[in-house]
Amino acid sequence: MNAATERLAVRLRGLGAARSQFGRACVILVPYLWLAVFFLVPFLIVLKIAFANIQLSMPPVEPVVTWTADKVLQLRLHFSNFSFVFGDDLYIAAFLNSLKVAGISTVLALLLGYPMAYGIARAPGAWRNVLFLLVVLPFFTSFLLRVYAWLGLLGRSGPINDLLLALGIVHEPLQLLQTDFAVYLGMVYSYLPFMVLPLYSAIEKLDLTLLEAAADLGCRPTKAFFTITLPLTKEGIFAGCLLVFIPAVGEYVIPALLGGPDTLMIGRVVWDEFFGNRDWPVASALAIVLLAILTGFVLLLQRVQSREEEA
């Protein structure tokens, strides 16, 4: 009797475990399904177009997989798009310039964002929430509108030039728009919150007694920042840099609106190929190469990070 009930209990527990496992699988399945439908499928379509040939039709590409008259399933991959992309200096220059602009923007955002995040994390309780809200506040307005606002601010008769003229610092309005300066400004302005948020959460978690311990052992505050605070908030720095760098490389709106005609960035080139030239295959090939470069960066960073953790 006792043994029987025990066996039953074990079986029921087993059933329960199986059911909870099924439940867990379901919970994971939903986001995976979402990712598959909205990220993987579009990516595969872009990948397909990158290997297709251009053709005057709608859509303006030849199909990659065809069913021929003599009942053969034909897969035709055109690598010419990629050789074209790598063969043209314009594209290479656009890639390099995008990486440069994104890299400098990321460094600037880090230099500006770290003190900001530090200040917020160390602010007294009530202030902290207010400051935090201020960082997130720009997201309440459309990104596009905010970039347009800079057009007004930086214009020849905008408030910034007016102020400089009124103070007598300059005698004729500065050309601020359509410059690299405007692009960097727009980039740092737009992506700063993405830098501040992960940094804030990393700095806020830092145990302050560690800094007291460092001081107690004879370490001056500046040195303690570099030997204790910085290494212990490294993860926040990595996360913030990735969150700024990746979208910045492919950024289209900011260089298009604030940059000059010679601001060559890959996002803009892809746009021109797609809508100006109607060359979908080359545009897709560019997008794939960009993706490969960025994936390489992320993997490299992760490798570095995990190696440091092991050490």
Place this chain on the structure above:
Amino acid sequence: MSTDPAARAATTPSPPAPYVRIERLTKRFGDFVAVRQVSLEIARGEIFCLLGGSGCGKTTLLRMLAGFETPTEGSIYIDGVDVTGVPPYERPVNMMFQSYALFPHMTVEQNVAFGLRQDGTPRAEIETRVEEMLSLVKLDGYAKRKPHQLSGGQRQRVALARALVKRPKLLLLDEPLGALDKKLREHTQFELVGLQERLGVTFVIVTHDQEEAMTLASRIGVMRAGEILQVGSPTDIYEYPNSRFVADFIGSVNLVEGKLVEDEPDHVRIDCPQLGGTVYVDHGVSSPPDAQLSVAIRPEKLQLARERPEQPDNVLAGTVTGIAYLGDATRYLVRLSTGFVLRVTMPNVYRREEQFEQGQPVWVHWHASAAVVVMR
């Protein structure tokens, strides 16, 4: 180690001169007074323990010694030097934090070496001193581990090694055993005292645990509400508390109120209505007649008997109302005819000793030296 002046001082005991001097130290946080007019002298090589409940100001006092808090008033001298305004990174003082505060991104070795590296000690010397320190705290072989790979007891020893490696003039310990389990605590207590004796470093310990204070300290300062109520050896504090608070805070005690009825230089007699009789104490007190006093008697100094003992004073009749057998001793609650309940602890010296029973009428008696008269 023998070249270390601190270590030499320990082997040749010198007359205790004030090594740490705290003068009328006050710390206010807004309206709140955390430490109030504390003056204290600590001798070289001493283990001084600040004991008190939470919020009594003991940690604030310790943090002022470390330099993390700036005193509102008063000054601190260490080895004759005024360090009141000296920042923590320039003080000859190290601290072992309650949470240990080990740097999680550094190995055990790097943690211990951290302090020496700040001073620009040559690399070879750092290596030998760190190695020496790690073997002193029995952690050789753990040098390359990270703090999260260690047990609580091992972390505590890394923290100790890190604080001791700079050979500080003064080592501050904030609840050093607080995070350890009971068995490990007892073991570590003795290790800590042994280490202190060997190195001769002056220790200031903060704790809320009276047992920890009693076993570690050469002197204890009992704190309440920002003030030091009594300073003395563990025996002084336990046997001669100077106030109701100290008597009650350290150990267990029977406290009764009374009035002086006989005041001689060699003895006093105090009328205690709560006991329904007088208490004879074999030492004089200096207090105005008719002053309200308290009499403190430790439970282990009370004795129980079946027959009325042959002594004229300090005998009361009562009934056993509660028994707690603890193995090494038995605790009794004895209700007197006045309704007052006395706590009595009887050691279990013999196996199968006859225990008193619930509801049994007994005589409580004590020696004339057992009771202590406290004024406050």
